Amino acid sequence: MAVSTPQSSTDASTPGITLTQTPAGPCAVVMGRWTAAQLTVREVWASVAAALQAVPAGTRGWDLRPVQRLDHFGAQLLWNQWGRAWPADVQVIPSQRAVIERVAKYSTAAPTIPESTWWGRVNVLGGLLLQAFGHGKDLTRLIGQLLLDVVKLVTHPREGPWRDMSGHLYRIGATALPITALVGSLIGVVLAYLTSQQLKQFGADAFVVDILGVSIIRELGPVLAAILIAGRSGSAITAQIGVMRVTEELDAMRVMGIAHGYRLVMPRALALAIVMPLISVWTTLMALTGGMIAADLSLGISPTFFVNALPKAVEIANLTLALGKSVVFGLLIALIACHFGLRVEPNTESLGKGTTASVVTSITVVILVDALFAVVFKDIGI
């Protein structure tokens, strides 16, 4: 009885099993090429798996002599079929026996993974707490080190990493201008259009200038810019420093006596503290321009009126507040990005996790700190 008849091919190399009756009882005759390459072809695997199923358990006779080639994969398949013991009546040629014996020798039960116990779970919880403390400690140390480094920079300005800093200014700041302009102006257009629809109903068209002026200058401009920069440059900083950990560059720096804080963290933190208010102003201007155009189109408020009304609508304190907020955002983004970069472990998985955690944390922190500013300065500029 042939239990395996591969349809497509009459090829003798296709692996298969034929059951025959011999005077000593049923005997499974194995044929074809029992190699990983042959057996892992989808149709072949289906037919071989079915054929192995069809062989009655405890079949004592196995004839492997027609097999053209047997590798470790094929041998493993047969060995598992035999229940990891030689069948009573097996006929093999010496080279096949050598392969099967090697498989038999190394076929051990996999070492068990220790099960989780309540004590293990307590330890996991403790580990999480320690990790949280570790983050806090590292971040505090980073901020302290940054202060010391800034003092050192002020007292010895000639030794500062100025070249590095100008590079970061360009990469973080100048190259971010197009994207922040695009996002800013579109947000301005959308905001002006939506508010004008509402204001029209009350005939309060002129107040669009007050709404746009206060919301964009005080809130949206700085926060939008900070979120874009956190996503764009925060991730880049974490990835850069993380890769330096993976490739042992950080260790190389330390061995040369060059401090990470002074050479890696400070230039980035200062660059972001300088760039962030500038980008924020740029985004604000772009959003106002977008809003102005949309107000002109949907309400007929002329740009001249808009520009004249703006200084009356927005107190000067709002500008100071926005700039101050931006400096804080910039410093926070840089510190968080550097913190997560320095905590990366030397493997790719940790690098990916670190970068994600850096972006998520810095965006969350930006929004939290913005809320804090809103509460603390609620009486100023409005």
Add this chain to the structure above:
Amino acid sequence: MSAVGETGSSGFTARYIVDIRGLWTVFKTPAAEFVVHKDLDLAIERGEVVSLVGGSGTGKTTLLRQILGLETPAKGTINILGQPVAKLGETGAASRVGMLFQQGALFSAFNVLENIAFPLRELKMLPDDLIRDVALVKLQMVGLGAEHAYKMPADLSGGMVKRVALARALVMDPPLLLLDEPTAGLDPESADGFVSLLRSLHQELQLTVVMVTHDLDTLYELSTRVAVLAEQRVIVSGPPKDVIAFTHPFVHEFFLGERGQRAMELLREYPFAV
């Protein structure tokens, strides 16, 4: 001696595992073009262990990458196991060729067992226990105990990384194995252990091996043939002692310099190599 003599016969595919004819490799940059290989011919028969040697920048690793189909030839043909190299990368490539990268290239997100089982698991049709058994057998074949199965690559020593990488390369019993500096970065003892492991696997599994090495000990102990790359082609290829006799500045410097003289002692001790 050059192994490339027979041309145009239709039977060569069965005979040669690796068959490179008239290979040109050209790297283009906007400013210039670098010709790495120019009309390079190399044919490797079943069961051979071929070492590629040459000065730095002669394109040894590039040649390995060409054999793997990771680079595209500017001109010429490469046939692996009788098929164009472009077909090598199709599904199930792990059953045709295994590659041991210089740094191991283990997936750092997976543990040892998952690394070894990866090519099998990706087929998405084999039962989990079979995959696990096959991977465990391979792990022990390269001389590591089953207790290392759940370790992460970051926790392994350099020698163990190479062994796990070798187990992964061999998991589907490919007939062709490529090695890029198999003993680089290993201490002498692990290097010796690794070389004897490779030798026993070569004999047991009837592998064809192509390797790039600078280590003369490894070269003498394993190779049945040495191919010297210089002047953008294979200038000589043959058994080690024939190659040493070839007159070329690089060959002379490489094999008969002070370092070469030291390693030559091995050539007398190990008749296996010659």
